Amino acid sequence: MVNTVLTDPNAVVATVVDPEMPMLTLADLGVVRGVEVDGDAVTVTITPTYSGCPALEEMRADLRAALAGAGYRRVEVRTVFAPAWSTDWITEDGRRKLAEAGVAPPGRAPRTAATGPIPLTLDAPPAVGVRCPRCGAPGTEELSRFGPTACTELRRCPACREPFEHMKEL
Amino acid sequence: MSTHGDIHGDIHGNIHGNIHGDIHGDNVYDGLADDHGDTHWAFGTGFSDGGTEITAPVPGGVDRADLAEYCLMLGDDALVFSQRLAEWVSNAPELEEDVALANTALDLLGQARVLLGRAAHVEGAGRDEDQLAYWRTDAEFRNVALAELGCAIGEHGDFARAIAQLLVFSSWRLALLHRLRDSADPVLAAVAGKGVKELTYHRDYAARWTLRLGDGTEESHRHMQAALEWVWPRLAELFRVSDVERRLVAAGVAVDPAELREEMDGVLDEVLGRATLTRPERAAAGAIGGRSGRQGVHTEALGHVLAEMQSLARQHPEATW
Numbered sequence: 001m002v003n004t005v006l007t008d009p010n011a012v013v014a015t016v017v018d019p020e021m022p023m024l025t026l027a028d029l030g031v032v033r034g035v036e037v038d039g040d041a042v043t044v045t046i047t048p049t050y051s052g053c054p055a056l057e058e059m060r061a062d063l064r065a066a067l068a069g070a071g072y073r074r075v076e077v078r079t080v081f082a083p084a085w086s087t088d089w090i091t092e093d094g095r096r097k098l099a100e101a102g103v104a105p106p107g108r109a110p111r112t113a114a115t116g117p118i119p120l121t122l123d124a125p126p127a128v129g130v131r132c133p134r135c136g137a138p139g140t141e142e143l144s145r146f147g148p149t150a151c152t153e154l155r156r157c158p159a160c161r162e163p164f165e166h167m168k169e170l
Numbered sequence: 171m172s173t174h175g176d177i178h179g180d181i182h183g184n185i186h187g188n189i190h191g192d193i194h195g196d197n198v199y200d201g202l203a204d205d206h207g208d209t210h211w212a213f214g215t216g217f218s219d220g221g222t223e224i225t226a227p228v229p230g231g232v233d234r235a236d237l238a239e240y241c242l243m244l245g246d247d248a249l250v251f252s253q254r255l256a257e258w259v260s261n262a263p264e265l266e267e268d269v270a271l272a273n274t275a276l277d278l279l280g281q282a283r284v285l286l287g288r289a290a291h292v293e294g295a296g297r298d299e300d301q302l303a304y305w306r307t308d309a310e311f312r313n314v315a316l317a318e319l320g321c322a323i324g325e326h327g328d329f330a331r332a333i334a335q336l337l338v339f340s341s342w343r344l345a346l347l348h349r350l351r352d353s354a355d356p357v358l359a360a361v362a363g364k365g366v367k368e369l370t371y372h373r374d375y376a377a378r379w380t381l382r383l384g385d386g387t388e389e390s391h392r393h394m395q396a397a398l399e400w401v402w403p404r405l406a407e408l409f410r411v412s413d414v415e416r417r418l419v420a421a422g423v424a425v426d427p428a429e430l431r432e433e434m435d436g437v438l439d440e441v442l443g444r445a446t447l448t449r450p451e452r453a454a455a456g457a458i459g460g461r462s463g464r465q466g467v468h469t470e471a472l473g474h475v476l477a478e479m480q481s482l483a484r485q486h487p488e489a490t491w
Contacts, residue, residue, distance in 0.1 A: 045222075051364050052280025078222040081284060082360035084367060112366055117433045118348060121374045122381060122444060144266035145375055146273040154266070170367050 009042045010035050012070045019058040020149050023101040026059060030089025033080060041074035042067050047085045049170070050150040087151075087170050103152065104133045104140075104166040130166050132157035140164075224287045229354040232421050237355060238293040239312065239414045240424055242302070243464055244346075244358075245285030246313035249303060250472065251339055252278040253479050255332070257322035263329055270375055271332065277368040281361055288357040304483040308473055309466040315455065316342075316404040318463075318472040330383055330390070334397035337376035341437045342408050344369035345430040354422040377441045384445025391446065398442070399450045406454030408434075412464040 013035050018024045026032050026046065034045040044063050048056050060077040067075040087106035090098075095105035107129050112118065130140050137159035144154040145168075152165040228234055255275035262268045286299040316339055321331035347369060350362035383394040409431045411419075418424035442449055461467040 048280070050277055050280060051284065051361070051368060052276035052278070054276065080222050080360075081364055082223065082356070084360075084364040112348075112370075117436065118344060118366070118370055120377055120437060120440060122377055122441070144270065145371070146266070146270035148269070150273050150276060168371075 006040065006071045009037050009044075009067060009070070009072065012066050012072075013044060013063065016059070016062050016066050019055040019062065021098070021101075021103070023097045023103075024090075024094050026063070028091050028094030028097060030091065030094070031059070031085060040072050041076075042072045043076045043078060045078045045080055047080050047083075049085050051081075053150065085170070087167060090167075098167060099133045102133050102164055104130050104155065104164060106167045106169045109169045130155060132160060132162070133164055134162050135160040140166075223357050223360050224284065224291050226356045228292055229421070229423065232354070232423055233417065234292050234294070236414050236417055237423060238289045240418050241285045241289035241292065241358070243312040243412075243414075244361075245282045245289060245302075246311045247317045247339075247343065248278040248285065249282035250311065250313045250475055251317035251335075252276075252282060253475050254318065254320060254322070255336070257320070258329075258332060261322050261327060262332075267329070271336075274336070274372050274375070277365075277372070281365050281368075284357065284361050288355075300483075304480045308468050308476055311468065311472060311476075312464055312466065313468075313472075314404070314407050314463040315469050315471075316401070316408065318469060318475055319401070319404065320471050320474060321400075328393070328397065330393040330397035331400055333376050333379045333383065334394070334401045336372065337380055337441065338401055338405060338408075338438070340369050340372040340376055341434055342430060344373050345433045345437075346425050346427065349425040349429070352422075353424070358423065373437075380441050380447070381445045384442070384447040394445065395447055398447060399452060402450040402452040403455040405434075407457070407462050410457070410462065410464070414464070 013032060014025055014027050016026050018026055018029050018031075021029070029049070031046050031049060032044065033047050034043075036043045036045075044067070046056075046059060046063070056079065060079075063077050064075045086109045088109045090106065098105045131138050132140055135157060137157050140155045140157050142153060143156050143163060147154045147165050151167055151170065153168050154163060155166050156163045228237055252275040255271045255278070258271040259268050262271060282303075283299055286302045290297045290299055290302055316335065319331075319335060321328050321335065344366065347362040347365045350358055351366065353359045353362065380394060383390040385391070386394075409428050411426060411428055415424045415427065419426045439449065458467050
C-alpha cells in the first residue's frame with residue numbers, strides 16, 4: 001500500500017469560490033467556519049450568509065467535489081447558523097476583489113441592540129459612505145434596497161451615471 | 171423544500187445571470203446542464219442537513235411535544251407568509267419590488283426550513299421539513315391568520331395591502347425574534363440571531379413604502395389607509411398567548427407574545443405618524459371558541475395557499491430530476 005500525502009484540506013477549501021459571486025472564495029466571504037481533518041476524512045463547517053441563501057447546496061457540492069478530487073475519501077460539510085454571519089467577516093482580500101469586480105464592498109455592519117427596540121431607519125442613510133466602484137465618486141444613490149442576490153442592493157453613481165451593486169451591511 | 175423554485179430561478183438565474191453573464195463569460199444555462207450524477211427529489215432540497223444545530227439536544231425540563239409545536243408556529247408563520255409574498259413576483263408595480271418581495275420571501279423561507287427541520291427532529295416521528303411543508307392539512311398548520319391573507323392575485327390585487335401586511339408582520343416578528351435570541355433552545359436562539367438582521371431590512375422596506383404611499387398623493391394615501399383598515403382586525407391574534415407558549419415561556423424557551431404589544435404600538439405609531447396615516451379603530455377578528463391559528467383554526471385563505479404550495483408535490487410524490 002502506498003501512502004500518498006494529501007494536499008492540506010485548508011488549501012483545497014481555499015480554492016472553492018462562491019457560486020453567486022465567483023470573484024470571491026468561500027473563505028474570502030467568511031462563510032467557512034472550520035476545517036477538521038482526520039486521515040483521509042475531512043469535516044468542513046460553513047454558515048449561510050442569509051437564512052434562505054439558495055447557493056448553500058451548491059457550496060456544499062463544490063466543497064465535496066474539490067476535497068474528493070484532492071483524494072479525501074470521506075467528506076462531510078456541516079451547516080451552522082450561530083453565530084450569525086456578518087459582512088464584517090469578509091476578508092480584506094475579499095473586499096478588494098469585490099471592488100475590482102464592480103461591486104462596492106460593505107461598510108461596517110450595524111450592531112444589533114442588546115436591549116430595547118431596534119430603531120427604524122425611515123430615511124435612506126447618507127450616501128457618502130458608498131463610493132462608486134468604477135470611478136470612485138462619492139454621493140452614490142440607492143436605486144433598490146434589494147438587488148439580484150439577497151446580499152446586494154442596487155445603486156447608481158451621480159458622476160459616471162453607471163448603476164452598480166453594493167453588498168449590504170449585515 | 172423549495173416552494174419558490176421559480177423565484178430562485180428568476181432572481182439568481184436570469185437576473186443575476188444576465189448581469190454577470192457577460193462579465194464572467196458564463197452561460198446562464200450552463201448550470202442546468204451540469205451533470206452531478208445524482209438525482210434530487212423534485213420539490214425538496216435534496217439534502218437533509220438543513221443545519222447541524224437542528225439535532226441539538228432538547229433543553230432539560232422542556233416538553234418535546236410543546237417545543238415541536240412552538241417551532242411549527244414560528245416556522246409556519248414564515249412559510250405561509252413567504253408563499254404569499256412570492257405571489258407578488260411579476261405582479262408588483264416595478265421589477266425592483268418584485269425582487270424586494272421575493273428576497274424577503276426567501277429570507278422567511280430560510281427561517282421556516284430550519285424551524286420545520288427542528289420541529290421534525292424534536293417530534294421524532296420520522297418526518298422531515300418537506301413532509302411537514304407538503305403533507306400537512308390546513309388544520310395541522312399553526313400560523314397566525316395575518317400570514318395567510320392574500321392580496322396579490324385577482325381582483326383584490328393591491329400593493330398597499332402587501333405593504334401593510336408586511337409592515338405589521340415584520341414589526342411583530344422582529345420584536346419576537348429580538349427577544350428569542352436568549353431562548354434556552356439553541357435552534358430557536360440561532361434562527362432568532364440571524365433572523366433579526368433580516369427582519370430589520372424587511373421592516374425598513376415596508377415602513378419606507380408606507381411613508382411613500384401615505385404621504386404621497388391623495389390616491390396613494392387613500393389606498394394605504396384602506397390597506398391598514400384591511401389588516402388591522404388581524405393584529406389582536408398576534409398578542410394572544412396559547413397554552414403551549416405559556417408553558418414554554420416558563421421554561422425559558424418561548425417569548426410571551428403579549429409582551430410585544432407595547433413595542434409594536436411604538437413602531438406603528440412612529441411610522442403611521444410620519445406617513446400622515448390614522449391608526450385604525452377596528453374590532454379584532456374573533457377567535458372561534460377561543461381557538462385561532464395557533465390551534466389550527468384558519469380562515470379559508472390558508473386553503474388557497476396550501477393548494478398552490480402543495481398540489482404539485484402531492485401529484486408527483488416520488489418525482490426526481
